[in-house]
Amino acid sequence: SKVPPIILNNGVEMPQLGFGVWQVPDDEAERAVGTALEAGYRSIDTAAIYGNEKGTGKALAASGLPREDIFVTTKLWNSDQGYDSTLRAFDASLEKLGLDYVDLYLIHWPLPSRDTYLDTYRAFEKLYADGRAKAIGVSNFLPEHLRRLIAETSVIPAVNQIELHPHLQQREAREFHAEQGIATEAWSPLGQGKGLLEVPAIVAIARKHGRTPAQVVLRWHIQLGNVVIPKSVTPSRIKENIAVFDFHLDDEDLAAISALNEDRRLGPDPAAFDLA
Ligand code: NAD
Numbered sequence: 645s646k647v648p649p650i651i652l653n654n655g656v657e658m659p660q661l662g663f664g665v666w667q668v669p670d671d672e673a674e675r676a677v678g679t680a681l682e683a684g685y686r687s688i689d690t691a692a693i694y695g696n697e698k699g700t701g702k703a704l705a706a707s708g709l710p711r712e713d714i715f716v717t718t719k720l721w722n723s724d725q726g727y728d729s730t731l732r733a734f735d736a737s738l739e740k741l742g743l744d745y746v747d748l749y750l751i752h753w754p755l756p757s758r759d760t761y762l763d764t765y766r767a768f769e770k771l772y773a774d775g776r777a778k779a780i781g782v783s784n785f786l787p788e789h790l791r792r793l794i795a796e797t798s799v800i801p802a803v804n805q806i807e808l809h810p811h812l813q814q815r816e817a818r819e820f821h822a823e824q825g826i827a828t829e830a831w832s833p834l835g836q837g838k839g840l841l842e843v844p845a846i847v848a849i850a851r852k853h854g855r856t857p858a859q860v861v862l863r864w865h866i867q868l869g870n871v872v873i874p875k876s877v878t879p880s881r882i883k884e885n886i887a888v889f890d891f892h893l894d895d896e897d898l899a900a901i902s903a904l905n906e907d908r909r910l911g912p913d914p915a916a917f918d919l920a
Pocket of ligand 1: 663664665666667689690752783784805806830831832833834835836837838841856858859873874875876877881882884885911
C-alpha cells in the first residue's frame with residue numbers, strides 16, 4: 645500500500661503514516677525497521693532518548709532505498725536543550741543514524757519550567773538554514789508554548805507531535821495547529837494498544853468493514869488529517885497497520901469514534917513534565 649503524503653508548511657512532503665520505534669531496543673530496531681520498510685513504510689519516527697538511532701540507521705542503509713525516498717524524524721532530548729548543546733546533540737544523532745540530514749527534527753518536550761525552548765529552537769533554525777534538517781518542529785507543545793515560540797522566532801514549526809487517540813482527541817490543539825499551518829502528528833495513535841482496541845464501538849466498526857480495530861483507529865486519524873506513527877515489532881501487525889488506504893469510514897463511524905473522547909492522557913502532562 646502506498647502512503648499518501650501531506651505537504652508541510654515549507655513545501656516538504658511527509659508520509660501521512662510512518663513507523664514509530666519507541667521502546668524498540670537498539671539490537672531489535674534493525675529488524676523491525678527493516679520489516680517496516682519492506683512492508684512499504686517510508687517514514688520512521690525515532691528519538692535520541694529511544695537509544696535506537698544506530699539500529700534504525702542500519703536498517704535504512706541495508707534497505708538500499710534511495711535517501712530521498714525515506715523520511716526520517718528524530719528528536720532532541722531534554723538534557724540537551726540550549727543552543728550549543730542542541731547543535732552537539734544533533735551531530736551525535738546524525739552520526740548514529742549514519743545520515744547527513746534528517747527530514748524532521750523535533751524538540752521532544754517543551755520543559756516550560758526550564759525556559760530553554762526558545763534558545764533550543766534558534767539552534768533548530770540554524771540546522772534548518774544549513775539544510776541539515778529539511779523541516780523543524782516540536783513535540784508535546786501546548787498552544788501557549790507554540791504561541792510564544794511563534795512570536796519570538798522566525799520559522800513556524802512544521803509539525804507538533806502530540807499524544808492523540810480516540811480517548812484524547814485534542815480538538816483545541818488540532819484547531820490551533822490548523823490555524824497556524826502546523827501539521828498535527830499523533831503519538832500513541834493506537835492508545836498504546838491497551839483498552840482502546842477492545843472498545844465495543846470500535847470493535848463494531850471493525851466488524852462492519854471487515855477490518856481490525858487497529859486499522860479502524862488508524863483510518864480515523866487519516867480521515868481527520870493527522871500524521872500517524874503506529875509502533876509494532878510483530879511483522880503481521882506492522883503490515884496490518886499500513887493497510888488502511890483502501891477503505892473509508894462513513895459519517896456514522898466517525899461520529900461514534902468522536903463520542904469516545906475522555907480527555908484522558910496515557911503519558912505525562914507537558915505543562916509539568918521535566919525529566920532530565
Ligand atoms: P501505539 O499507540 O503506536 O501502540 C503501540 C502498541 O500497540 C504496540 O506495542 C502493541 O502492543 C499494540 N499494537 C500495535 N499494532 C497493533 C495491532 N495491529 N493490533 C493490536 N495491537 C497492536 O503506541 P506508541 O508506541 O506509544 O506510539 C507510537 C509512536 O509514537 C512511538 O513508537 C514513538 O515513535 C512515538 N511517541 C512519541 C512520544 C513523544 O513524546 N513525542 C511519546 C510516545 C510515543
